[in-house]
Amino acid sequence: MLLEASGVVQTFGQLRAVDSADLTVAKGEIVGLIGPNGAGKSTFFNALAGDRPPDDGRILFEGHDITHEGPEQHARRGIARTFQVPLTFEDMTVAENVLVGAFLRHSHRTAAEAVTRDVLEFTGLAPMADRRAGMLGTPGRKRLEIARALATEPRLLLLDEALAGLTPAEVQVAIGLVRRLHVRGITLVIVEHIMEVILTLAERAVVFHQGRVIAAGPPRAVVNDPAVVAAYLGHRMSRQIQQ
């Protein structure tokens, strides 16, 4: 087991955003976290990423307890993430953005630059290497974030709605990139609310609703699960559909 989260709880005041959620991720898997908006998947995701330690529960990575460790330590352990709204370094070039990531494992510039070149090639960003990140459109920025995270040489990559807001054509390109990441041996946890993407990419889907995990398993099975349908459409509507 690469990643094991058990009993994760996150409360904001009175609201239990995440209510005792569990997740296991094996090495080499692609796991999708889905659920309607406000279901708690992003909050759970941020707990996994180290952004916000959970109020209760445990998260183990490669056997180590990382529940209360911050993002910097996560990165050093080999967990990288992207952000729902891309947080690229706007005033730095594409190459420089990636370089920052590369410096994690290589303190000398020459070595870091070599890694950067590799990553730029791999993600198809090489032609734009010297362009200011701020000048890229959303799909470019999302790809840059992935490249940047990749430069930290992670074993686990957490993608937060990396495909949201892309046109169908762009989605296809992005899916291709994610598949190549997988082939390279990186374990992936993807948060999405576009069903299509999960069906195409994920080996296993975990469905969140109101802070709890209500279903888990192969995407096709999960999608047809009545509880899941009810969650997305509301109980009344799903009863109507079933009738």
Add this chain to the structure above:
Amino acid sequence: MGAIYALFSSGLTLIWGMMNVINFAHGDFVMLAMYVAFFAWTLGHQGPLVSIPLAAALLALLGVVVYLGLIRSVMRGPMLAQILATFGLALLLRYAAFWAFSANFVALPDNLVGGTLQLAGLRLQEPRVLAGVVALALTLGLHLMLTRTMLGARMLAVAEDRAAAMLVGIRPDPMQALTWGLGAASTGIAGGLIALFYYISPTVGESLTLIGFVVVALGGFGSVPGALLAGLLIGVVESLSAYWFGPVYQDAVVYALFLLVLWVRPQGLLGTV
């Protein structure tokens, strides 16, 4: 005095909470208002009943102008620009005042509003009491407006989540301009009030701005009731330290308190970081 701190600080906390912009020129706004009051008296023989609303209106106008002309374009930019912008404004206002009004202190006549009261063994000066009461009332009024009225709700919505507010149909721009206008108006009123019993000089802006920061930090950024509480607290602390340590150190104590607050409880008493 604490109530007055609360008043103009609530303007500051409003701007800060709303838009993440710290107005380094806030104290200098107050300074300008004080001069407005002064000139209203010396040139137009108008007492506080006219000069205070006048100051409020003029400063509100200034606030909106500053927002439209400067802040709007600076808000999305690098942190350096944001901080520098209002700082540059402060410099400009302060030294333009130096140039225009010279560094000499001026003051309004003492007896403009009543004399001294004897209250429960303490000698209070009527102008201060009046100013304090007005300031208190207005601060509470501001809080009520924000929390009870539709307009206030809209402003708070923009403050909390600009994108979401836009989705619901609230246009953030006018709301933010309004915030600046209100914030500036609060300095206008505060300035007019302070002018009643304090000396007026271009240097006043600097320490008032810092006091504003302390109040806002102590009370919690974005919280008007916090500013009220903190303002009163700081006012008391200041008077006490003037009494114990002498007037020279009174400012120093306030600044030290500020640093202490930052060390220990950055979100202040009633705010969230």
Add this chain to the structure above:
Amino acid sequence: MKRLWWLLPLVLVVLVWPLLAGDAFYQRIGALVVLAAISASAWNLIGGYAGQVSVGHAIFFGAGAYAALAVYTHLGWPPIAGVPLGIAVSLILAVLIGTPTFRLRGHYFSMATIAAAELIRLLAANWAWIGAAIGLMGPAAPRTLADLTFRSPLPYYYIFLGVLALLLSLTAAMERSRMGYYLRAINGGERAARSLGVPVLRYKLFALMLSATFTSVAGSLYAVMVGFADPDSTLGILISVKMIIVAALGGAGTLFGPLIGAVLLIPLEEWTNAAFGGSGTGVTYVVYGAIILLITRFEPGGLLHLASRIRGRPRAA
């Protein structure tokens, strides 16, 4: 190295012009320009590259100035020997201010620096050991060469130039190293930087300490040349502001920005002071304020950024 061919004649000019100018007036301005460039470049490390805007850097400057004159006044040593003391005090202050505030959002740090600066100025103005409001003075006449008390500004110019060269080379090296990229990443977005493993707190502190060190040195150099330090001239908010505006005008976060800012602003300051007589200082700061407003409104990247925009080249390291 190819790109820098224009540097050579420039360096020559910089080295030679004071000898040609002859007049002590111009030489003194030259020395002040270089001094301002040192302080602004030091500020640039934390304020420009890392984006943590300190509005109270005067405390480091003042620490350096007072340390130099204090060792002279109380121990009889040549003022320059006070440099390590100034640095030590500045480092302590840097850690005290930075540690709590760097964990929080940027604004807190800025406000803390202002408050700290004002607090220290008030305390200094009342501390007899360093002369309270009157301040301290340096040697009136040189006892040995180490006193560095010269009649002509010329030696100061070259000494300062040496220090500036050192600082700029250090900054250039840093720019290309991991630290440079990490600082710029912090400036570009802390949350993202953290997710990439950047130890944000550590780097911010380190940048501040480095900045404080050189600012303190600048302060000591100032005290050595001017021979006098008091709370207003070394700890006042205008000292802090001057550093920022000099750096920002030329381009905060660039190597030569502060130097360019110094070359433009210091002569301007001297001129407005002279031209407007008694109320001179007031007008100077009105001009400063106006300049700051213009920069922040239209070109926050400073003149260097404006120049590269005009030339159509994106800023690259």
